[in-house]
Amino acid sequence: MIIRQLIEQMWVPDDEYNIRWLPIKEQIFSGSKYPQMIFNPEYHLYGITSTGLLVKEEIEILQECFQLSHIEEEFILIIEDEHGERSSPKIKLRLPINQPWYKTLPHTKSLEEIILEEFQLTTGCYCVFGSNGIWAKYVAIDLVDMDMDIWAFKDKALMDLFKDRHRDFPDNINKEFMDMLPKEYGRIEL
Secondary structure: OHHHHHHHHHEOOHHHHHHHHHHHHHHHEOOOOOOOOOEOOOOEEEEEEOOOOOOHHHHHHHHHHHHHHOOOOOEEEEEEOOOOOOOOOOOEEEEEOOOOHHHHOOOOOOHHHHHHHHHOOOOEEEEEEEOOOOEEEEEEEOOOOOOEEEEEEOOHHHHHHHHHHOOOOOHHHHHHHHHHOOHHHOOOEO
8 A cells, every 4th residue: 555655646747747847857858769869968977787767875875965065856757768669658757855755665675666566667768867957867778788877967076976976886897888888978977
């Protein structure tokens, strides 16, 4: 019951999405389909092999970075990329970032596991971004040789702060990740 209520609270109705969230999404994302550049040019990019759609550790790192940078952030949005390969309905979820909502979940499951089970998200592309439009993450699951996350930050200092706190991957995985990316992503940092 708790899981169903949580999903219902997170779901974004079409009107709210079109009025409030779509303009922010369009400010961040170019509207192109991967492998073309998916972020608008004013964002600094940081790429890694995927840690998952949305993991608790990343949320905590974001919260810490926002606090250190005196940034007010209200929500995290998870929007299925309409250019993705899936044929199911668009996923539109809104999660409050400053509430420890993930601590109320059953201990046996992560938020990502719950979302994956409820919406059958096993492949596709997802735009994850904040309500202030200064950061985002593009997640590609099972569409390329390696699952990937590409983070984008409007402010380079915020990106550097996030990178300092995010776990690193071995150089061979970073090289493999870079080799996989199309030339349009030449400005990405690891």
